[in-house]
Amino acid sequence: MTPAVTIAICTRDRAPILAETLAHLRATVGEAPDAVEVLMVDNGSSDATPEVAARFADWPAFRSVTEPRPGLSHARNRALAASAAEWLLYLDDDAFVWPGWLDALRGAIAREGVVLIGGPIEPRFEAPPPAWFDPASVRRTFGPEGPLSDAAAREGFSGGNLGVRRSALEAVEGFDGRLGMIAGTLGLGEETELAGRLVDRFGNATWHAPAMGVDHLEPSWKQTPRYVARRAFVNGRQAWRYVGGGRGRKAGFSALKAVKQAGTGLLRLPLAVVRPGALHGVLKGLSTGAGAAVGVVRAARSSGTANGDA
Structure with a gap:
């Protein structure tokens, strides 16, 4: 049966945290969630990422593919090409979903006419941040349940917890491969750029699901x-x-x-x-x-x- 949702986790050289994320996701959504698959995209890892994928081969909902071209946007587009689901939910490889995440996801994609969904992202600090660091800077909230404002729709949602309808993503030809992280080089904005093209094509067809939240790892080296x-x-x-x-x-x-x-x-x-x-x-x-x-x-x-x- 073709899944309704592909949960796509794109990763590169982050085997330890990837293993934790997959284990947490498995424990939260179950062994064989109805009409849901989990797709790992290995974006050219040179560490133990293939071994992590092999470790989860006994998970009925799980499979993995590779994308040799470096770049998070290329990996996300690979997930689009490898999936037959009508919805792709992009989840960061260090994001732990909340207990009600899957139910909230299903409720959001059931909304007629919606092409872009997202939920809040709360920081999961590796260690207490220094006094000068503002924890709110890594917290992503989008207001009440429902569509974003027209202005916010052009900003879209954070890519670590982002759902896009397949037909819409194909219509705008996916993510821009020049944007986003590329082989460890800092890059940003691929989700915002995509959101703008989606609004140009479909109008404000967004939906924010406050219960579809994740806790996102914030390592200490990012608080420098x-x-x-x-x-x-x-x-x-x-x-x-x-x-x-x-x-x-x-x-x-x-x-x-x-x-x-x-x-x-x-x-x-x-x-x-x-x-x-x-x-x-x-x-x-x-x-x-x-x-x-x-x-x-x-x-x-x-x-x-x-x-x-x-």
Whole structure:
């Protein structure tokens, strides 16, 4: 029987946490959940990932495939090609689903006309974060149950807990392979860029399911000034990609974002003197602004199309 949902877990060189995630998912959804399959996509791992897949070969709901082209977006598109299900639910390889996650998922995909679904993501810290780090920065919430606002629909949901209707994903030709993580190199925004194309094609056809939540691992190395600054810079640098229109509009958007984010960072600087947690906002704002300033040049040199590259 063709499954209604494929839970796709894309991974590369993360065997230990992958094993934990699969074990948790198996214990939560069961051995053979009705009309559901679990598909692991190995994106060119050189560690024990194949051995982890072999360990779960006795799980009736589980199978695995490989995608040799490095890049999370390529791996996600491989899941699309390998699945016959009408819905693909992309789950990070370090995300633990909540007890009611599968029921909430089934309720969301039953909504007529919906093509994009998602749920909240709560941080699961490896160790208590430092005083300057804002835990809310890694918490993803999307409001009450129901459609996102029209503006939020263009942002979409976080890719670590994201469902897309197959027919819609095929209609927009999947994820942009130039965006997202590529072989360990930090990349962001592939979900936002996809959400924008889905809205252009289908309108606001989103659904937020608050009970479809996950706890996402937040390792200590991500709570360092270096990583926070780098991530914010990359996010700002490629923000122009998510804006429709020509080069001028894209460059103008990046310029406005640069000024706004840098200004926000500077305004928070005095507060950081008395409240260490404000340092996170300072670092994030200044770094995002710097990245967006670089994005102005890249946008001006782009092809002028929605997905044009620098």
